[in-house]
Amino acid sequence: MPTLGLGTWENEDPAQCAESVRTALEMGYRHVDTAQIYGNEAAVGEGIDAAAVDRENVFLATKVWISNLAPEDVVATAEASLEKLGVDAVDLLYVHWPAGEYDPEETLPAFDELVDRGLTERVGVSNFEPHHVERAMDVLDAPVFANQVETHPFCQQSTLRAHADEHGYELVAYSPLARGSVFDHDVVRDVAAARDVSPAQVSLAWLAEKGVTAIPKATSEAHIRDNWESRSLELSAEAVARIDAIERHRREVNPDFGPDAWE
Template sequence: MAADNADQIAPETCPTAAGMPMLGLGTWQNDSPEECAESVRTALEMGYRHIDTAQAYDNEEAVGEGIATADVDREDVFLATKVWLSNLASDDVLETARESIDRLGVDYVDLLYVHWPARTYDPAETLDAFSELYEEGLIENVGVSNFLPEQLDEAVERCDAPIHANQVELHPLLPQADIRDACAEHDIEVVAYSPIARGDVFDQPEIQEIADKHDVSEAQVSLAWLRETGVTAIPKATGEEHIRDNWESLVLELDQEDIETIDAIDETDRKVDPDFGPWN
């Protein structure tokens, strides 16, 4: 059962995967500067230590402000951002990554992702630039996002720096078994965006039953399922109530029957499906 007070859950309660906290704060569509900065500050002071943003979110400056105003040392925050698909030519990667770091107000980022393998993405050119940033110490880890297994294989083969994570849409209605298997084969962490299926887990009968059983929210059930299957989750939340509810998922322990029930959900629903998605 979840704790009554998220403030009682210490940051070290959150497990890590290769040094990356397995529960983070996503900031996609958190585009009000004041609200974004405040949600980041609130999350960090509650105990979160993983913040995820992107060039395309147009909120890196606000994320940086939230980190700067929180009573948490920068070195304790695992900070990730992503290079947009129009900036993946070599020179553009180098230029815009530095601009992202400047907007964030930091000296480095812990993880820099290729946001999508699309448009200006070229495995050799793009990943060589990422490796250069890695060698310079401007990024601590290289990541990819929305990569299918075959693209992941190619990236691992081509990138001089190790690939740390593949960030994909992943939730009980889109379990991505093939991608998870490919990541496990390469010892690459899986990071789930839209981990509560944009709220649709609240309407899923199996998840509702498990939530009632443990007296928690459906969001906590989805996040706990991801964690217990080895996946890092970065749910978006803006208000303190939702930030707190997600944080409390850390002390929810699902039993094997719960896991099997969620695994057996016979429904697929992809929420993020642009024309340039590699599966299209």
């Protein structure tokens, strides 16, 4: 899985979404993330189709929404997602939340069925705490490939990062720029100024140093490029330590979700 991808949450204008996907892929991105609930799978598919990049070179992920997690709905809506995306299979299919119709013993065998049928290569989970991940591992025949959670300098997910390392799955960061809050934090801004880069690049480079894959949303070519250029930024140990020491522990998305197990 490429360690920097394009997120598409809240990229709701079809033309803009398709164009941002095309722009990102032609710039060099090879990882695109969407979800059923985003309402933009068709636009994402159009962007992939329009890009001068072979489909086989794009790591494409989508997520099954919580109301679709009964076994028969998993299969039916996953098939519908593939049709909207215009692809035969996705590279990664996530359980979007352990909520709604989610029942590990009922839901997860349907994901295994999709793997067996070749409709997804990998199974992921999203917004799972460690005990949710471990239960999924027990039930699934396929390995849990990734857990996608909000992760950024103000919500560092140290517990989940350690759990991912221990159990051999990827941690994927949504909202890696804290919905823009990183732009205004003194530490992030100081590190960025010292290197003559943007705070966005600093946040993304910090995540990369932690071994976390980031999927920042961006719609303009300038922001897509700025995020992409974070790949060449290597932070000093001192800069990483300064960011590690930020103690806000605040999520910008769903701030009331989850107990202390998140951190």
